[in-house]
Amino acid sequence: MPGNSVKDWNNLHYALAVARAGTLSGAALELDVSHSTVLRRIDALEKALKTRLFIRHPRGYVPTEAGQLLMGAAENMQDQLDLLVGRMQGVDETLQGTLIITTVNTLIPQLMPIMRGFQLENPQVRLQLVADRRHLRLEHGEAHIGIRPGAKPTEPDYVVQPGVSLQNTLYASEAYLRECGPLKSRDDLSGHRFIAPVETYDFIPSLDWLARQVPEEQIVFRCNEFSGFEDAARCGVGIAALHSWCAEARPGLLRMIEPPAEWRTNLWLVTHRDMHRTRKVQLFLEWIKRQLARLPPHIGVKP
Structure with a gap:
């Protein structure tokens, strides 16, 4: 039996x-x-x-x-x-269940209003956000959608769509400007302090510029977390290269120079091919693409 x-x-x-x-x-x-x-x-x-x-x-x-x-x-x-x-x-077509989204921790404050708006439209969908510098493996079900800044993901069987091209530039606090004065250009570095990552990020143009152009003695603070750059700059430690979406969403930081066009960072929307066409995934992708398209030009432009 x-x-x-x-x-x-x-x-x-x-x-x-x-x-x-x-x-x-x-x-x-x-x-x-x-x-x-x-x-x-x-x-x-x-x-x-x-x-x-x-x-x-x-x-x-x-x-x-x-x-x-x-x-x-x-x-x-x-x-x-x-x-x-x-x-x-009757046929119930209400969406239900959990949708797992992964991104980097620096984008969480900016993504929260977008995610909240999606839930208001689809109240029975539970969103789960996993912030990790590691790229979660979508093929193993660790997440359903990845929102990734930087180099275009190349994993096989991934569906990769452009989200927005984020503006990047240099920021510092009012206290720093009173102490050290403005930064006239990227070539006028004398007398200024800078904040940089511990590791090398040659695929992020603004951080690659810091590593190549700023003398080591002017790098006064390093951090292994991108969120630490923003906190250090707000405290007057020095000048940091930041996403404008992040830097201008919180008070206490001033733009030092206009965003160089070559410093833009692409934001990618990533799914696995086996889950890409599912209803929940498609609805969220459509929602976030609409919201990203509404960002003002000084924050993001069409990739």
Whole structure:
């Protein structure tokens, strides 16, 4: 006799979601569960049936012949259930579940109004924000959407769309200006103090300029977190190269020079191909692209 794992419709439901999505991560997004939960359900069902339902490939899950038979039956069951629910309650197209978004911590204050606006439009979607300098692995279901500044992501199977090209320039506090005076140009560095990262970021033009053009003795403070640049500049430590979106959203910082065109940093919207077309992902992408397009020119321009 088959075990309880076969009799549990949830296990068949999970298997059907994997067959439709082709990957565990795609099924996890649709079911609003973790990647590991889907894997556990599939393993339990295969163990109970004593047969392999999916062939595991590097690019996804493909049903075996036995899996195709079971998925066909599960499709019929799902169709009948959907029909019954539709007759009893009407078709409910309200979005539900959790959408995981990852970005760098410096962009959190700027993204919060955008995320709040999305939730007002879609109140049943729970947003989860993961701030990490590490690029979370979308193919493993660590996040559904990445919002990444800098170099264009090149991971295979990722869908990468331009968001906005962020203006960057040099900022300092009023106290610093009273002490050291204005910065007349990028060539007039004498008598000024600067804030720089610990590591080298040659793919970020403004930070690459700092590393190449500012004498080491004028670098008076280094920090391994981008948010520390802003805090140090606001305290009068020195001049920092910052995204204008970040620097001009909070009081206490003044622009030292006009943003050089070659210092712009592209902001990328990144999804995995298996989740890119899901409804929640598409709605959020459409929403954030509209909001980014409304940024004033001194903050962001069309890439």
